[in-house]
Amino acid sequence: MLKELVVNCAPHETRVALLENGTIVEVFIEREDETSIAGNIYKGRVQRVLPGMQAAFVDIGFEQAAFIYVDDVLDTESHKMFTKFEQDQDLETDTDTEDEDGLSMDKQTWKPAPSSDNIIEDLLFEGQEILVQVSKSAIGSKGPRVTTHISLAGRYMVLMPTVDHIGISKRIETEAERTRLRELLLSIRENSFGYILRTQSLGVTADTIKKEMEFLTKTWEEIQNKNQITSAPSLVYKDLTVTFRAVRDLLANEADKLIIDSPVEYERVHQFLRKLLPDVNLSVVLYQGREPIFEAYNIEGDVARALKKKVWLKSGGYIVIEQTEALVAIDVNTGRYVGKHNFDETILKTNLEAVKEIAYQTRLRNIGGIIIIDFIDMKKESHKEKVMTLLNEAMKKDKSQTNILPLTELGLVQMTRKRTRRNLTRTLCEPCFYCNGTGHLLSKKSICHKIYRDLVSEAGDIMGNRFTVKVHPDIAQLLHGREKHLIAALETQFSKPIAIYPEPHYHLEEYHIFESLVK
DSSP states (O other): OOEEEEEEEEETTTEEEEEEEEEEEEEEEEEGGGOOOTTTTEEEEEEEEETTTTTEEESSSSSSSEEGGGGGGGHHHHHHHHHHHHHHHHHHHEEEEEEEOOOEEOOOOOOOOOOOTTTTHHHHOOOOOOEEEEOOBBTBBBOOOOSSSEEEEOOOOOOOOOOOOOOETTTTTOOOHHHHHHHHHHHOOSSSSSSEEEGGTOOOOOHHHHHHHHHHHHHHHHHHHHHHHOOSSSSEOOOHHHHHHHHHTTTTTBSSSEESSOOHHHHHHHHHHHHOTOOOOOOOEEOOOOOOOHHHHTTHEEEEEEEETEEEESOOEEEEEEHHHSEEEEEEEOOOOSSOOHHHHHHHHHHHHHHHHHHHHHHHHHEEEEEEOOOOOOOHHHHHHHHHHHHHHHTOOSOOOOEOOOTTTTTTEEEEEOOOOHHHHHOOOOOOOTTTSSOOOHHHHHHHHHHHHHHHHHGGOSSSSSSEEEEOOOHHHHHHHHTHHHHHHHOOOTTOEEEEEEEESTTTTTTEEEEOOOO
16 A cells, blocks of 8 residues: 655645555644644643632643643552552553644553642642643643653653553564563663653664663753753743654655655755664655645545535445534445345445444544434344444554544444644634524524514514615625515504614624614
């Protein structure tokens, strides 16, 4: 399978698309005015401690305060107890997860188990200055989540300076290689820092590991020095841009080639590779075509389609994706597909086709949280098993952690997908200013009847001998046309003329009623 990274660099915006055999499967977008802060390290100040939630708010310099749970606050004594327990048990660490921008990043998914004596009031107090790392960017109305358990990711390893732990990626399955890497790391480690060897470390030499270890250690020393001389709140360390995270985490691991349209960034990528991977020859190409790079690779249209609710299937069926604050609902429909044999086979084929599209769309749109899939009802148990088997297989391609529950009697599947960043819709769109995000407007006929009721309600309080109603032009046309009987009935009832005036700048649901005297 040919995998390519296509990078579009524009002023104040960078877009990275991962293509598999020419089809976009993931897209990452970063803008200067709203850059993801996940991975950044800040010197923050505790704003407020919340004993009832065992959490605290931390000011890191943004309008929204960051949120930290008690489990994310480093406590020296409980940390030592955990470290000894982990070493005794030889626990492994599942390190292959997504970072906050969706790029593959190996970092610890465990946290030191809090002691029963650990309560937030004993660890933090208002006004306290602490060094924190953003583990999850702000999503919607929720502020960023932070932790004091710092991790610095390189290409081959993750440095964890606050814990004494050695971990190996579970994706390295050969026991001999796992043993080699563990012994190699222990032999060259000169401190008590924790390290996790990433999937990319498979087969690498001790010299390569040592160079990256020295680089990450130096980075941590620089962070500590800056922390000593800066005042809170302030940025202490900024993570790599989306382009360089793509180079570090996807190129040569998830992709075979990188195509970029900026000569300046092209040179910077080469410099980055010489510094990070001097011994590896990777394919980086400067795009010089006349057509914009995302259009040349047919990406622009795919991104636009990924913002629509309805997605058509090849057979003629379709799925509808509805996103709410708490969950995402996906509805499967047969649409134009009528099948060739019998009704059960038609339903099965539609559901199977929908499974592949759902797996693709959740990854492309970066849909996270709770996902409810409403498949078309199937009578045969064998058909249900086929659909669930295919769904589980299809979701294995997704790097984000997913959990799929069994099919219910109502034909519903409950699924969770780890939410690490804003989905594509929230990144590129904002609530409709016209409907305020509800997705619905009162029908024109309903608005006419609402005007009628308001006129009846206000008629007794109006002293003038004439009504004037200003409305949207479409409503004016309706009140002068099919709904004119409403106005005629009111004129007869109150013996007063009613003038309807169109106002082009009015919202469809907006109207105003005035009284006037006519001599």
